[in-house]
Amino acid sequence: MKSPVGLRVLALSLAAIAMVAESAAASPPDRRCTCRNRDGTKYELGQIACIRVGGVSYMARCEMNLNVTTWKKVRDGCPTAHVNSSTVPAL
Template structure:
């Protein structure tokens, strides 16, 4: 019985310490990014490229570029819609 009282607190301590060993990740756009990975972040309507870093033992985004790669490309053209006449043409 005495062993149970000794092992129970040790087990609880290990159970609560387990999340501290999780790999650090940054979150953006609904996805997780590992340390060193980059993502295009949009803040206040402006986009920039940022890298996931560790700052004071916490994950943080560090700005790398003022714009995102591929953002300055020409806009993609949408296909032209085709209208179908409702009445057949007269000959």
């Protein structure tokens, strides 16, 4: 049979490991982590941008995947604004 002291040390060790793992998982991402667009513009984690790759445009969010920042596609296309010249008042 195992000694009570050995079991107590094992239980305390496992509890300490669990607490360290929990605090590491709950820590917020580093504010220095950013994504970059092709033009060099920096975006913080959670920000959304229009990404253009190979003639295709889409909306993407700056996210963390493992220990690397990456763009995650949110939807196809990017918002655009069109001005109808007949509704613009003359100056």
